[in-house]
Amino acid sequence: MIHIALHFTVPLLVALAFYRSHWRNATVIMVVTMIVDVDHLLADPIYDPDRCSIGFHPLHTAPAIVIYAVLFVLPLIVVRENDSKSVRSAVRVLHLVGLGLLIHMALDWIDCR
Numbered sequence: 806m807i808h809i810a811l812h813f814t815v816p817l818l819v820a821l822a823f824y825r826s827h828w829r830n831a832t833v834i835m836v837v838t839m840i841v842d843v844d845h846l847l848a849d850p851i852y853d854p855d856r857c858s859i860g861f862h863p864l865h866t867a868p869a870i871v872i873y874a875v876l877f878v879l880p881l882i883v884v885r886e887n888d889s890k891s892v893r894s895a896v897r898v899l900h901l902v903g904l905g906l907l908i909h910m911a912l913d914w915i916d917c918r
């Protein structure tokens with residue numbers, strides 16, 4: 806239960822610390838990335854408290870985590886000041902999706918310890 810609560814509280818705390826001007830949207834975007842656990846539906850049993858998600862479920866493997874890191878970092882590199890507001894907004898969402906997924910993977914990894 807603590808693990809599930811952390812999937813809500815850590816994104817909230819990160820949003821409050823680093824995205825204060827739009828912390829509500831940032832929190833929602835990061836929490837919504839929990840949908841990544843849809844890959845548990847491919848496993849049998851779907852939920853096993855003794856199983857480590859990292860490296861087992863397809864969206865919790867190293868190649869997927871690399872993509873999440875790129876989603877997080879790339880928007881910081883490619884966004885330009887003269888980009889339109891809608892482009893900057895889309896880029897910010899991608900950045901937060903990447904961050905939410907990285908937080909999710911970190912929390913799942915801690916749960917494996």
Ligand SMILES: [Zn+2]
Nearest residue numbers: 842858909913
């Ligand atoms: Zn997970």
